[in-house]
Structure formats: structure tokens, C-alpha cells
Amino acid sequence: MPDNQALYEELYRIRRFEETVLERFSSGVFYGTTHTYIGQEANAVGVLAHLNEDDIVFSNHRCHGHFLAYGGDMRGLFAELMGKPTGIVGGRGGSQHIHWKDFYSNGILGSTVPAATGMALGEKLKGTDAIAIVFMSDGTLGEGVVYESLNMASLWNAPILYVVENNEIAQTTPIELGVAGSIAGRFEAFDIPSKELDTSDVVEILPVAGGLIEEMRQQSQPRALILDTCRFGPHSKGDDTRDEALVAQMRAERDPLNIHAPRLSAEERQSVESEIDSAVDRAFETALADPEAEATLP
Amino acid sequence: MTTVLESLNQALHGAMGADESVYLLGEDMLDPYGGAFKVSKGLSTAYPERVLTTPVSEAGMVGIAGGMALRGLRPVVEIMFGDFTTLIADQLINSISKFRWMYNDQVTVPLVVRTPMGGRRGYGPTHSQTMEKYFLGAPGLKVVAPCALGNPGELLKQVILEENDPVLFVENKLLYLQKVMDEAALAEFESTEYLVPGEYPSYELTVRGAPPPVITIAAYGYMAELAREAAQQLAFEHEIFVQILIPTQLSFEDNLFIEEILLPNLERSQRLLTVEEGTLSMGWGAEVITRASHALGPKLQKVGRVAAAEIPIPASVPMERAMLPQVEDIVAAARSMV
């Protein structure tokens, strides 16, 4: 398991990457739009620390944090956002449609859930030990195909972990207007065991995610993990309709970096931060210097 | 001057004010947000009880709106991105558009689904597509697309308040910030509105004072804007004079756009070029050309199509530009026809 310093590095890398994306967006270097992971870093880091070599991760529109925690390359992702041929999918996918090794993401909400379930089932049918992890958030629980997938995953014992990062908001729609009933109850209805955590502390998420994943590996069955979390930034860019005081309070109380930082000495923390600051800058500058896409058919 | 977006927003306000049976459903509809593209801004404040902000449940909300329409309401659904119309295709095609005919014309389903379509903003493969061709040819479903000519808002209002069949109302994203073209804005162009009873309006554009056109360009939505630029270049740089015919009704229930508007014009120009932003194969243009060719036989001397290349839409803007139809593609296609 990663030690406290390694965990902080992971958290801080995601944070700096995403802040850089937001800071640089207005200068026109990126195409399209972006959805940042700021505030939710502990989820990706705590869950994906337990991956084995061939395990599968399927992410959504808010995929940068998952990708980086998976081990993804910052320059490749920056270049992808810039639409460059050096991007991880050659500039075709942009911010929300990426793939590298056993990591995938897609921008159609809900569509990822059957795909990931099928991957888990496929690996099982092939006789490998790989499991799949799919990330979604509260809003995606609106899509019917999610429930069709849960049913089949349970019937057919697909080794998949459904992670619901419940930030209690979908774009601008608060959970009260988007999700009726209980989230855990949704999984219970299909006999899929779940755990729920209301924390932004990576050290709390780590063992719970680890336990579920261990059970899945033993029993080759689906599991669910509901992580109550906070989205600090806008949904994409400049489209936050929430009360500013509320967001400020979240930032004060639920920042995964502030929660974890005291476990490092001031010097440790400083050296991690300055090292990563320059790594992020380097990745950005390298991507920026990469050649532009040609105006020809990909 | 009014933008297309303002015109559509005013139309929604007007329709809700005019008829209490009009309801709006869609994602993130509440003010101050007012929908992802702001077409629905102000409505939840003005009519809080008739604007239903929905969960992320496209199939469900359209199915539910269909049920409301069957029972006499006039629901309007906003689908946040046109790409997501695949999620509602089953509700629209297998149920909603069939109800009236299947129940022996004893019911009506006045449902409007409006949605922004199209690329050119770098949104990538799942937020940039032009999907209407997949819905053209579903019996009982009308597909309507405003352009920057005439009055796009009035068209939407008419569809909401007067139509008794389900309508997919396709709004190209790049039209939103475009000004609605009045006489002054049209400057070098002459425009004619065709109003054939039983069909939504069509428009004709020609360069003012030009000799008779030798090519008829058929285009709709934002493609009409590109065709207009191309027409100018063709006239002033290549002395090729074209007319642009722009339907707002894309589905061919009664074939009126073809018979009453396109064919008489083609008799004269004898050349037909279609322009659409969707991919080429099995598209709207293919159908228009087939019908024209059936009617005119050898009198239709030349045909051409401009459309997107048959790949998904890349996020990278230079690559996206290369695969979507551009003004220069229209110019090149027209030049190759004379």
C-alpha cells in the first residue's frame, strides 16, 4: 500500500493538473470543454491504489483524476486536451473520451456502466483474474441502462465494482431534484453488497475500497462503493450556480489535500509540492510545444 | 437585432404565456442556469409550475412527455445535446410517432423535442454530431429545423401551439448566436419565403441582381449560412450564379418542398447540390436528389452532395474542421458541376 507521502503525491498531482487546466483554459490552448476533479481526488486515489496489472477502469466525463491515479501520463492528457497528435488518443477524443492500457472513458452518461459490466464479465468468461471498476456520480443514476446492468451483473456474477462518487449535484441539478430514494437501496435491490463512506480522507477510503476489491477477487461478484464527496469547482468551466458560501464551506471542511497534508512533515510536504509543481509545468509546456494536429482526416 | 437564440427563447415564453397546456421538461432547466444553451432561460421563473427540471433520464422524460401529450397537454422537451437523441429514439420511433396511426387516428400526440445539434466547437465525438438523418423516415415523426431566415422563434411557437404530431426540432448550435436575418442583414441577397399550405416555410436566397441561377443548392439550418457565403464567392470570384433553397421541414410527409419548391426551380437550373452537416451516406441529400431525379429524369443534368466525412467527430479542432463540410467544399463542389 502507498505510504502517506505517496498518497499526498497522488492527490496533489491531480489537484495541480486540474488547476492548471482551469487556469490555462481561457488562454485558448485547449479545445472543447473540461470537467475537473478538484475536491474528489481522494476517491480515485483511495480506490485505484488496489488495482492489479490487468484490472479495468471505466470512467466518465470527469475522468482526469481517475486517469492520473491510474498512472496516466500528464503530458499525454494535456496534449489530448490540446487536440494534438501526441495526445493519448491522438486528439480524437479530447477531455472526456480517452483510453490508455486498461483505462477507458466516455461522455455519454450511463453508457459506461453496461460497457464496464461487459468487460468484467468478458474477463471472467475468458478465465482471467481481472476485475473492472466503473466510476459514476449521482446524476448518472437517472439513466435506466444503469439498472439493467446491475441486474445482469448480479445474475451473472460479473466481477465489477460500481463506484458512485456522490457529490450531490449533476451539472446544476441538486440531488434532491435528481435522485429519489436511497442510493445504497438501489444496489441492495439487486443483491449487490455495498459500502458507503462520507469522507474526503484518502486514509479512510483506502481500506474500505481495498476490502471490497478483495472480496470481489475472492468471490468474483459485483460490489458497490458509495463515496459521499464534494465537487469544489464548476461543473465544467464558469457554470457554478451554487451558493458561494456553501462551496467555500466545503473547501474549508472537506479538502482531501488539507485533510491528508498534516500526516507529512512541513519539509516533506514542501518538497512533494515543489517537485510536482514543476512536473506539471513541464508536462504542460512539453505538450504545448508538441506539433499541432494537421487539418486532414484522422 | 435578435439572435436565433433570443428568438427561440422568446418563442418559448410566448408559447407558455399563450397556452397553459404547454409544459417544459429537460435537464438543468431551472434559473439562473436556464438549460445548457440558455434557450430556456427565464421560463422556470415565469412559469415555475410548468417547468420540470428532470433527472439525467432522456428516454424516461421523452416517454413521460409522450404520455402527457396523449392526454391533451403540449409538452416541450429539451434534450441537452442532439447526440443524446439516440437515447430517446425508441420512445419516439416505436411509441410516440406510432400512437396516432396505430390507434386509428383517434389520438393526437402534440410533443415537441427540441435539441441543439452540430459540431465546430471542439466538443468531440459525443457532443458534436448531426443526428437528424437517423430520424428522417420514421412515419409519424416530423423533423423541423430553423435557419437564420424568416422567424425561427415563430416557427417554434407554431410547432408547439399548433402541431398535433410529434416533432423533432433541430437547432444547430452555431445558429444560436447568429442574428436573425432581416432585409438589411441580407444586403447582397434577395430572399423569398415560400409558404405552401401543409408544410413549414422554405426560403430562397439569390445574389441580388444576379443572372438566372445555374445551380440549385438545397441546404438547411446552419448549412444555409455556409451556402450563403459560398454563393457569394461563386458569384464574385467564379461568375457561377446559384440559388439556395432552404426548407425548415426536413421530413417528407407530403413531399411539398420537393414538388412545389425544388422541382420548379430545378426545371430552370437543371443542377442540384445538397449540403448537410451529417455524414454523407443515407443522408437527407440522398433522398432529395433521388426524388428530384425521379421527377425530372434526364432534365436533371448534374447532382452533387456536400456532407461530413464518414468518421466520428474528432475533438481536435483542425481535424474536426477537415471532416465537416466547409464553405470551400461547397464552392469546389459547385465549380465541378458547371
Ligand SMILES: Cc1ncc(C[n+]2csc(CCOP(=O)(O)OP(=O)(O)O)c2C)c(N)n1
Ligand atoms: C446521456 C447524457 N445526458 C446528459 C449529459 C450531459 N451531462 C454531462 S455531465 C452531466 C451531469 C452529470 O452528473 P453526475 O452524473 O452527478 O456527474 P458529476 O458531474 O457530478 O461528476 C450532464 C447532465 C451527458 N453527457 N450524457
Ligand SMILES: [Mg+2]
Ligand atoms: Mg454528481
